[in-house]
Each structure stands twice: as structure tokens, then as C-alpha cells.
Amino acid sequence: MADILTPSAWLLAVVQALLFPALAPLLVGWVRKVKARLQNRRGASVLQPYRELRKLLFKEARVAHTASPLFRAAPSVVFVATWLAAATVPLLTIDLPTAVVADIIVLAGLLALARVFLALAGMDVGTAFGGMGASREMMISALAEPAMLMAVFTLAMTAHSTNLGSVIAHHLGDAFVLRPSYLFAFAGLTLVALAETGRIPVDNPTTHLELTMVHEAMVLEYSGRHLALMEWAAQIKLLLYGVLVANIFFPWGIATDPAPLSLAIGLGAILLKLAVLGAALAVAETVLAKMRLFRVPAFLNLALLLALLGLLSHVILEVGA
Amino acid sequence: MNLPALPLLQQLVVLLAALVLFLSFVLLAQSRLVSAIHAFAWQGALVAAVTAVVALSGEVHHLYFSAGLTLLLKALVIPAMLHRQVRRLELERHTEALQRPTLAIMAAVGLVIFSSWLVLPMVAEELAFTRSILAISLAVVLIGFLMMVVRHQAVAQVLGFMSIENGLFLAAVSATGGMPLIVELGVAFDVLVAMVLFGVFFFQIRESIDSLDVDRLNRLSETAEMAGEERP
Numbered sequence: 001m002a003d004i005l006t007p008s009a010w011l012l013a014v015v016q017a018l019l020f021p022a023l024a025p026l027l028v029g030w031v032r033k034v035k036a037r038l039q040n041r042r043g044a045s046v047l048q049p050y051r052e053l054r055k056l057l058f059k060e061a062r063v064a065h066t067a068s069p070l071f072r073a074a075p076s077v078v079f080v081a082t083w084l085a086a087a088t089v090p091l092l093t094i095d096l097p098t099a100v101v102a103d104i105i106v107l108a109g110l111l112a113l114a115r116v117f118l119a120l121a122g123m124d125v126g127t128a129f130g131g132m133g134a135s136r137e138m139m140i141s142a143l144a145e146p147a148m149l150m151a152v153f154t155l156a157m158t159a160h161s162t163n164l165g166s167v168i169a170h171h172l173g174d175a176f177v178l179r180p181s182y183l184f185a186f187a188g189l190t191l192v193a194l195a196e197t198g199r200i201p202v203d204n205p206t207t208h209l210e211l212t213m214v215h216e217a218m219v220l221e222y223s224g225r226h227l228a229l230m231e232w233a234a235q236i237k238l239l240l241y242g243v244l245v246a247n248i249f250f251p252w253g254i255a256t257d258p259a260p261l262s263l264a265i266g267l268g269a270i271l272l273k274l275a276v277l278g279a280a281l282a283v284a285e286t287v288l289a290k291m292r293l294f295r296v297p298a299f300l301n302l303a304l305l306l307a308l309l310g311l312l313s314h315v316i317l318e319v320g321a
Numbered sequence: 322m323n324l325p326a327l328p329l330l331q332q333l334v335v336l337l338a339a340l341v342l343f344l345s346f347v348l349l350a351q352s353r354l355v356s357a358i359h360a361f362a363w364q365g366a367l368v369a370a371v372t373a374v375v376a377l378s379g380e381v382h383h384l385y386f387s388a389g390l391t392l393l394l395k396a397l398v399i400p401a402m403l404h405r406q407v408r409r410l411e412l413e414r415h416t417e418a419l420q421r422p423t424l425a426i427m428a429a430v431g432l433v434i435f436s437s438w439l440v441l442p443m444v445a446e447e448l449a450f451t452r453s454i455l456a457i458s459l460a461v462v463l464i465g466f467l468m469m470v471v472r473h474q475a476v477a478q479v480l481g482f483m484s485i486e487n488g489l490f491l492a493a494v495s496a497t498g499g500m501p502l503i504v505e506l507g508v509a510f511d512v513l514v515a516m517v518l519f520g521v522f523f524f525q526i527r528e529s530i531d532s533l534d535v536d537r538l539n540r541l542s543e544t545a546e547m548a549g550e551e552r553p
Contacts, residue, residue, distance in 0.1 A: 301423060
């Protein structure tokens with residue numbers, strides 16, 4: 001894979017990394033639009049999240065007088081860490097220099113860094129809501145992370161690599177194989193993605209009720225460009241998980257060479273997959289109710305169990321003695 | 322065993338067997354009785370599907386018959402009977418929370434690992450493609466036993482017992498391409514009779530201790546007053 005460390009490959013990597021923040025609000029807008037249609041509302045335009053971000057970016061940022069410098073730094077750290085994590089995920093093509101320098105474990109680490117700063121910022125000002133949200137977020141993520149790593153290790157064991165690009169390449173290279181481990185890992189990773197991105201069975205992204213807030217409670221004290229960065233980071237995280245699920249389990253269409261035509265096909269394919277995934281998310285959020293916070297450990301236990309079964313079925317059924 | 326080298330139908334068998342194992346876990350942890358009965362019905366349907374696919378891929382014609390029999394008995398008749406009894410015993414809204422659900426699940430995961438280790442020498446023989454499903458079947462049997470141990474409710478214990486039978490059937494189908502037809506008929510009949518007997522027992526237990534919680538059987542005492550005191 002050394003031959004792909006060329007300037008043009010790096011250029012492609014940068015373009016792909018820039019696509020993540022550019023596309024993330026679109027996915028959120030699409031999910032909101034589908035949800036509105038399902039509730040018999042017309043809903044705002046799919047471009048509404050861009051307008052919200054622009055509005056917030058030009059507004060004055062007010063900061064509480066008890067806030068420490070960490071409070072001001074946190075939005076940038078969260079945004080950059082999430083963006084860097086997103087840059088390691090193959091969006092259009094699998095032959096990327098970022099895929100060589102960073103694997104799944106780096107991805108999990110960068111997301112953890114973002115989460116730590118988010119929780120610290122939540123506690124920094126000293127309001128009751130921030131601390132509550134931070135403690136809830138930490139509980140959820142402490143349970144979600146082992147499940148995510150276990151699911152990802154299942155894939156890594158199949159491909160004999162923790163590199164996302166090689167995992168996808170291995171999956172593409174195979175003929176059509178029904179793998180029980182992939183099925184379980186897919187289910188587990190989907191549950192983890194729902195919990196980590198704060199979607200409905202675990203957290204409600206639109207709520208301002210004190211009983212149910214997790215992510216909202218932590219960013220309650222932010223305003224202006226700080227809030228814009230926080231919201232944008234959350235949107236990138238949703239897109240990141242969407243791309244991860246879509247490209248690992250349904251990798252068809254992703255470009256395997258840097259030719260413009262295959263890149264265009266890759267872009268079309270991922271947009272189509274994300275549209276389907278977003279619609280599925282909207283349907284799930286419409287039919288499901290938000291669960292009680294103390295039911296969340298059971299939910300994430302299920303995710304861990306699915307990931308564990310994926311690992312075991314890989315060892316027992318696919319590799320054998 | 323190298324999965325990608327197998328034909329698609331045999332991969333499907335492996336996939337379905339893995340789903341049977343997953344449903345064992347669902348059965349173990351499901352707290353609502355009615356949902357547990359549904360999970361059991363799905364497990365029976367999956368075992369029937371495994372049988373049908375094995376029959377299709379191996380051209381073993383009498384297995385179609387046992388697949389149909391399994392589907393009829395395990396996925397339709399027995400769940401329907403259990404459902405009716407639960408309705409008559411007024412247990413539809415009954416939930417039974419496990420004392421330590423995570424511990425039970427982890428014990429079940431341990432059983433899966435144990436059974437995979439146990440059948441390792443058998444799988445190494447590489448006699449048939451379905452040999453490695455033996456580990457799954459053994460795990461389903463052991464999880465059924467575990468379910469009978471950790472659950473207090475008589476109906477749930479019967480579900481555990483029935484899922485043991487599912488595991489045994491899966492083992493028979495996957496390891497040897499099915500039992501002789503006469504044996505299969507006998508087993509199916511046995512299971513049906515067992516179910517009828519369980520139904521009678523449910524009502525008996527209920528009549529004598531006023532509940533289906535089998536743990537109460539430990540607390541029977543000589544005098545009626547003492548029993549009255551100890552009853553929570």
C-alpha cells in the first residue's frame with residue numbers, strides 16, 4: 001500500500017475529509033424531512049441545518065463568567081477530533097493514505113477524546129444540567145465502547161486487519177458469502193451507533209426536557225459559534241457512523257481505484273446508501289419510543305451480546321478447528 | 322471449516338444455526354412470558370428451516386417431512402398450546418425479571434465457549450460441513466438447562482425444556498442428516514404428550530401453591546399457619 005502515498009492520493013484524502021463536514025448537515029436535514037413526512041407534516045427544507053449553522057456562526061458567543069479556558073477550547077477540540085476520526089473512514093474510495101496511517105482503534109480513540117472534552121465542558125460551568133448530562137453520557141459511552149470494539153474486532157478477525165480499507169477490500173474481494181458473524185456485528189454496531197449518536201431509543205436529539213436530555217444537557221451553556229461547532233461535530237458523528245455501517249456491511253459501489261469515474265460512482269453509491277439508512281433511521285425514530293435511562297444498560301448489553309455472538313460464531317462456525 | 326468455500330445453501334444452514342443460538346439467548350433473558358413463547362416459536366421455525374435447507378442441499382428427502390413436522394409442532398402447535406394455557410392461567414401480563422440478567426447472559430456465553438471447546442476434536446475430523454454446528458446445538462441444549470435453573474416460573478422452565486429439544490434436534494439434523502423417520506415420529510409424539518402433561522401440571526401446581534413460581538415449592542411446611550406466615 002506504499003504506492004498510494006502520492007500527492008494526488010493525499011489530495012483525494014483531503015477532499016474526502018472535507019466532504020464529511022459538508023455532507024453531515026444534509027444527512028440530518030434528510031432524516032428530519034423524512035420524519036416530518038412520516039408524521040404528516042411538510043417539514044423544513046433539507047437545507048435547514050446549513051442555515052442554522054450559518055446563523056449560529058455569525059452570532060455572538062456568550063460565555064458564563066465561571067467558565068474556564070477549557071470551556072472555550074472544548075468546541076474546537078470536539079469538532080477537530082470528530083472530524084479527524086471521520087477522515088479515517090473510507091467514504092468514496094478505499095485506497096487512501098489516511099486509511100494506512102489510522103485504523104479502527106485510532107478512530108475509537110479520537111471519538112473518545114471528543115467525548116471526554118464534551119463531558120468536561122458540560123461540567124465546567126458548574127450548572128446542574130451540564131454535570132447531569134456529562135454523567136449520563138459517560139455511563140452510555142462506557143457501555144457502548146466495548147460493544148463497538150467487539151463488533152469491529154469481529155470484522156477485523158475476518159479480514160485479518162484492523163485497517164478499515166483492508167476490511168472493506170476483503171469483503172469486496174470475496175464472493176457473496178453469508179456470514180453469521182457479519183449479521184451479528186451489523187446488528188450490534190447499529191445499536192451502538194444509535195446510542196453513540198444520541199438518537200431516539202437512547203437520547204432524543206430535539207428534546208429540552210430535563211428528564212431525557214443527554215447531549216443537549218451538556219451543550220446547554222453554549223451559544224453562537226461554540227454551539228455551531230458542537231452541533232456540527234454531532235452531525236459529523238452521525239454521518240461517520242452512517243458511513244461506517246453503510247460502507248463496511250454494504251460496500252458495493254465504493255471505488256477501488258482513483259479514476260474519476262469510479263469516484264463518481266462511489267459518491268453516488270454512498271449518497272444512495274445514506275439516503276436509505278437515513279430513511280430507516282427516521283422510520284425507527286417514528287415507531288420507537290425513547291426508553292428510560294436505566295433501561296439503556298440493558299439495551300447496550302444486547303449490543304455487547306450481539307457483538308460477542310458475532311465473535312463466537314466467527315470462531316466456531318467460520319474458522320472451525 | 323472454510324466458510325467462503327461452501328455452497329450458498331450450506332452457508333445458509335450455518336447462518337440459520339447461528340440465529341437459533343441467538344434466540345436461545347433471547348429466551349433466556351426475555352422477561353415477558355408471552356414474548357418468550359413467541360421467541361420459542363421463532364426458534365422452532367428456524368430449526369425447521371435448517372432441516373429443510375439441509376434436506377435441499379443434501380437431497381435427503383425424508384428430512385422434508387421432519388422439517389414440516391417440526392414447523393407444525395414447535396412453531397405452531399406447542400406455542401399455541403402454551404399461549405392458551407398462559408391465557409387461562411391469567412399470566413399474559415406476567416413478567417419475571419431475572420435476579421442478575423447480565424450474569425445469566427455471561428454464563429450462557431461461557432457455555433457457548435465451553436461447548437465449542439468440547440466438540441473441537443469432533444470438528445477436527447471434518448466429516449461433514451455441518452459438524453461445526455454441533456457446538457451451536459450443544460450450546461442451545463446447555464442454555465436450555467441454564468434457563469431451567471435460573472428461571473422460577475414453571476412456564477418459563479417448560480420453555481427451557483422445549484428449547485433443549487430444539488438443540489437436540491438441530492444436532493441430529495446437522496451431524497448425521499437426521500434420525501430415522503420412526504425415531505423422529507416417536508420424539509415428536511413424546512414432546513406433544515409432554516406438553517399436554519405440562520399443561521396438567523401447571524394447573525395442579527397453581528391449585529396447590531396458588532402460583533406458578535416453582536421456588537415456592539421449597540417453602541411448603543407442615544402447618545397451614547406457618548405457610549401462611551412465610552408467604553410474602
